[in-house]
Amino acid sequence: MCGIAGLYFFNDFARTKPNGLSDALLSLHWRGPDSRGTFASGNACLGHTRLSIIDTSAAAAQPFSDASQRYTLVFNGEIYNFRQLREKLKQKQVNFRSESDTEVLLHWLIDKGPEGINDLQGFFAFALYDKKEDTLLLARDRLGIKPLYYHRNSDKLLFASEMKGMMAMQIPKVIDCASLSVYLHLNYIPGPWTIFEGVYKLLPGYYMQVSRKGIESVQYYKIEAGPTTVSPPSDYDAAKQMLRTKLADSVIKRLVADVPLGAFLSGGIDSSIITALAAKEVKGLNTFSIGFRDEPMFDETHYARAVAKMHQTNHTEFKLSTDDLLGCVFDVMDYTDEPFADSSALAVYILSKETRKKVTVALSGDGADELFAGYNKHLAEWKVRHPSLAAKALKQLQPLLARLPQSRNNLLLNKIRQFNRFGSGMRQPAAERYWQWAGFTTNEQGNKLLLKQTEEAELNQRKSRWLKEISENGPIGEILLTDMQLVLPYDMLTKIDMMSMANSLEVRVPFLDHDLVNFVFSLPDAFKIDGRQRKKILRDAFREDLPAELYNRNKQGFEVPLLRWFRRELRSLIEDDLLSEEFVIHQQIFNYPEIKQLLTQLFSRNPGDAPARIWALLVFQYWWKKNLI
Structure with a gap:
């Protein structure tokens, strides 16, 4: 596995400025501790850090150029069918100087162009520069196993395997308020957005063609639910x-x-x-x-x-x-x-x-x-769509359940918490139920934590994009498809x-x-x-x-003992540092009275989902203090 980073310049003046590529590669060291390399020519700079897996020799080092020096590739991932592709290329008199999948990928793309991505079996994020045409091709694997971030301004496009690499190349660090709001609900940030305005994740199953004429994004793969592209077996x-x-x-x-x-x-x-x-x-x-x-x-x-x-x-x-x-x-x-x-x-x-x-x-x-369909929420969704008498009773009892003590750290209280979430979800339309069960807060709770309110229209637009597969009376497969594209x-x-x-x-x-x-x-x-x-x-x-x-047991999940840590070992980190009144007020992002109320719930007999919400706040605060002060 490896790390990649690079730049494409839209004008000649931009090439004369410091670009931060060396710093980006240093930040990606753990992705590729074995070696490091850079390439600069035309309007592109490419960098690579290597974790040697296939052909560990120097012959497979990256950036990797063809014999003519027209094409140069940096690649993070593995191509599992590279030997079959190699044989096909040999039939076209392509000569190889290494045993690596990197060289096969390079020549396959030279031969087939972007359409050749459909032939790849594996996981990958890569950048291919064509010096003659002055174009850059970026691509990410079908399901998003390998990450790729990018940012474009009037001068250049930057890309990297991690946000660390992007920050090393001096991207604007402006918090995206809608992303922060979604993070407080889900505990992660779905693409194409990131925590920073103007910085994006290349979506799974997409490639991007970059030139001085502009940028074109193309979807080359999409999961099709139902027997549309594959003939299912008869029984x-x-x-x-x-x-x-x-x-x-x-x-x-x-x-x-x-x-x-x-x-x-x-x-x-x-x-x-x-x-x-x-x-x-x-x-x-x-x-x-x-x-x-x-x-x-x-x-x-x-x-x-x-x-x-x-x-x-x-x-x-x-x-x-x-x-x-x-x-x-x-x-x-x-x-x-x-x-x-x-x-x-x-x-x-x-x-x-x-x-x-x-x-x-x-x-x-x-x-x-x-x-x-292996999660509890999948079984819960099935029961909503095929309600038993017990499920119907939980729906009616939900307002009462909401008033009872709830905690993830106690078997009985966790069961009450689960029953309450199930009963509440039964009262929601399918897409809203999915969103509720995916997260830890309501939209109202999340917005109350923020001093700057997120535009509801922006949040709804993003939610609609993420939940577009879910219809009111559709199959469970729609839920699974949404999980594949979101979770x-x-x-x-x-x-x-x-x-x-x-x-x-x-x-x-x-x-x-x-x-x-x-x-x-x-x-x-x-x-x-x-x-x-x-x-x-x-x-x-x-x-x-x-x-x-x-087979004779229930699905087991591990709960990190957050509640115990917050009440003991990490309490001073919460109260005296990252969530202290002084820190929060100086920061000017969160509404301290709401945080104080959440902390009161955390230390009460009925913590509910407060530990997960406090964890999300702590992680954000630690990240913010490290990267933005």
Whole structure:
């Protein structure tokens, strides 16, 4: 895995100014600690930091130019079918000087142009400069596994793998108020917007052509729900077999590497299936899991051990205490270059850090929940659309439930919290229900926290764009499609990319092979969820490959003990520093009386979702203090 950054100049004067590219590459060091390179010619400057995975020799170093020096490429990612593409290029008398997928990608794009992106199997963000035509091609993979940021002004276009790189190239640092409002609701910022005005995320499945004439964005891939592009199998058993074949093929593609490789193994269904398939191809596969010493109800290492034993993997466990998690809080916040408050990033950071001590590449089970309806909210949505007497009763009782104590850190109070959210959601239209269940606040609560109110029209425009797939009486597949376009790229994949790259670890996600994704979205909803079982076809297809005990339990999630930390170890950080009255009033972003009220709720017997909301505020404040003072 790597980091890329660069500039394209729209006029000759802009080329004479300092551009900050060297500083950008320094900021991306952890993405590519093995080497660093730059290119400057014509109206483009390109930079690259390298984490060597395929062809680790200097012959594959980037920026990579063809023999004529007309084309130059910087590339972050992996092309899994590069050997097949290489053979096709050889038939056209293309000569190669390395064994890398980078060189294959370069020549494939030279031969096919932007349309050649459709032939790529893998994950990527890249920039290709054509010196003769003076054009720059930027592209991002179909599902947003690899990030790419950009900013344009009258003089130039800047791009980088991370916001750190953008800030190093001196972008304007003006807070986007609508993005901040959305962040306070979701705990992350969906694209194409970012925390800064005028800085954007290139959307998954898009490429951008840049020249002195202007910029053109083109969508080259979109998930199609239903049997529109893929002919679904005739029955459930045939679908199970096809799923097994396609997922096995996806795993095999992702085992190509010239460095040590392993797999995350949490003990859940998703990572266990990936491990089972990979272990058939790699004898003594390295697998890694983390357990929680102080939170036995969240510790799934015994399930991971059962899978490791069944498939004879070389298994490593990392047993953590809550103090271990607390100890990495500031490391995680230091690496986060845009406000991002999914607290499970702490566990992913430690898992990546420990895994990197033994391997350079790890397979992950991410993406299965979004594909196969694996979240509680998916089952809740099914029950809203097929209401039982109990569900109808919860809808009627919701106003009463809203008055009862609620907390994520207590089993009974968390159940009350969940029932209240479900009952409240039943009262909403489908799109509003999705938005409510995706977040931690109401729009009113979020706006009250801000001194400068966000224009409602702007927020509604963004929400409409993100929720456009959801109709009132449509299939559950619309919810899954929205998750694939919202939650997956901007929460789950952002978390995986940031925390793995912070530790120079490449993570590959077999569930997100685009051929597999297209197939799964061609299947009927009933194959995935039926009111009793989530991820139905995935569980059934691989039942013989996993220990029986994995199936006889509920889905487990880990809750970071935020409430305990805020009441004890992090209390002074809240009250004396980042959320103190002096700091907040001087900052002139937040409404301190509302923060004070939220803190009162946090320290009460009925904290509700206050810990998650305070965490989002703390992460933002830490980021703001580090980057904008």
